[in-house]
Amino acid sequence: MIEVTGVTKTFKVARRSAGLGEALKSFVHRQYQEVRALDDISFTIGDGEMVGYIGPNGAGKSSTIKILSGILTPDGGNCLINGRVPWKERVEHVKDIGVVFGQRSQLWWDVPILDSYELIRDIYRVKETDYRKKLEELTELLDLSEILKTPARQLSLGQRMRCEIGASLLHSPKILFLDEPTIGLDAVSKIAVRNFILELNRQHGTTVILTTHDMQDIEALTQRILLIGKGKILLDGRLDEVKDRFSRVKQLTVQYTGAVPVMTAGMDIASGDKPDRDYGLSGQGILHVQVNTEVLKVSEAISCLSSQTEITDISVAGASLDDVVVGLYKQYEI
Numbered sequence: 001m002i003e004v005t006g007v008t009k010t011f012k013v014a015r016r017s018a019g020l021g022e023a024l025k026s027f028v029h030r031q032y033q034e035v036r037a038l039d040d041i042s043f044t045i046g047d048g049e050m051v052g053y054i055g056p057n058g059a060g061k062s063s064t065i066k067i068l069s070g071i072l073t074p075d076g077g078n079c080l081i082n083g084r085v086p087w088k089e090r091v092e093h094v095k096d097i098g099v100v101f102g103q104r105s106q107l108w109w110d111v112p113i114l115d116s117y118e119l120i121r122d123i124y125r126v127k128e129t130d131y132r133k134k135l136e137e138l139t140e141l142l143d144l145s146e147i148l149k150t151p152a153r154q155l156s157l158g159q160r161m162r163c164e165i166g167a168s169l170l171h172s173p174k175i176l177f178l179d180e181p182t183i184g185l186d187a188v189s190k191i192a193v194r195n196f197i198l199e200l201n202r203q204h205g206t207t208v209i210l211t212t213h214d215m216q217d218i219e220a221l222t223q224r225i226l227l228i229g230k231g232k233i234l235l236d237g238r239l240d241e242v243k244d245r246f247s248r249v250k251q252l253t254v255q256y257t258g259a260v261p262v263m264t265a266g267m268d269i270a271s272g273d274k275p276d277r278d279y280g281l282s283g284q285g286i287l288h289v290q291v292n293t294e295v296l297k298v299s300e301a302i303s304c305l306s307s308q309t310e311i312t313d314i315s316v317a318g319a320s321l322d323d324v325v326v327g328l329y330k331q332y333e334i
């Protein structure tokens with residue numbers, strides 16, 4: 001069980017203007033600015049849950065994971081993981097958690113993966129029989145047999161990521177923190193990693209907290225999302241409910257010749273579209289129009305557009321999870 005109550009973290013960051021003069025001045029009189037990375041965050045995650053922790057860059061996701069894993073001490077608030085305070089009882093706490101940072105490695109670069117694994121076994125004091133059993137299981141599920149004798153630096157990103165995940169699980173932790181676990185992987189490797197995590201949760205009931213910007217990871221793995229923005233938890237809810245909330249929005253992709261159509265109530269030009277500029281030399285314009293079906297039927301939106309311009313092609317799509325997240329960021333102004 002993970003219980004986070006009113007956690008706050010502020011960083012002090014040195015600031016100075018550009019230029020040599022300013023650099024010299026800053027030696028004598030250094031100026032600091034405070035960045036509130038986490039502002040009174042609270043949530044509870046039950047055993048065996050898989051939760052997506054999402055938010056834009058700089059929202060506070062990594063700071064939270066660092067606090068949960070005991071690397072960082074908060075300024076205020078409390079956190080209990082399986083009854084322990086992570087930063088106070090680190091040695092016991094790390095036995096309960098596994099951490100995978102997609103952009104950083106926990107493997108020794110120049111030695112075969114198996115040697116790294118043996119070192120990790122020593123660090124966590126895993127019993128020889130338990131280690132052998134776990135290694136066998138992970139080798140099979142993560143398809144490691146061909147690569148265990150290769151040094152990490154000679155592996156492809158996808159192969160290394162499978163080894164990283166294996167390394168984080170050698171001591172059979174109850175909780176797994178995954179930070180961008182599929183970043184940079186090809187489609188096949190992404191699916192392999194996702195399937196493995198699903199299987200891990202199903203077989204061992206491992207709690208998974210997934211931090212990612214990849215909405216397909218979120219969709220494949222989690223039922224619940226926590227949205228963080230500017231250091232605050234803005235939403236904690238079921239993924240399907242959040243998606244339902246946005247399912248009333250349909251996106252029309254409209255190719256047209258003639259005047260740029262004017263939007264009416266219930267219709268909006270998708271952010272990023274610049275109709276005047278996109279209306280090119282070909283004489284064809286393309287518009288992405290979002291229709292709020294609670295206000296306007298899709299058929300009404302199409303008639304409204306066709307009464308103003310000549311439509312040469314049109315397609316209708318529901319909101320993808322990426323659209324939903326963009327909608328959430330817009331709604332919460334983050």
Ligand SMILES: Nc1ncnc2c1ncn2[C@@H]1O[C@H](COP(=O)(O)OP(=O)(O)OP(=O)(O)O)[C@@H](O)[C@H]1O
Nearest residue numbers: 011012013035037056057058059060061062063064
């Ligand atoms: N060690 C640090 N020193 C100073 N400021 C920091 C430090 N770590 C994080 N911050 C600041 O705290 C805020 C939250 O950062 P954090 O890394 O937690 O965000 P994030 O949601 O993980 O972002 P991203 O998606 O880009 O990884 C940012 O404004 C960041 O600049």
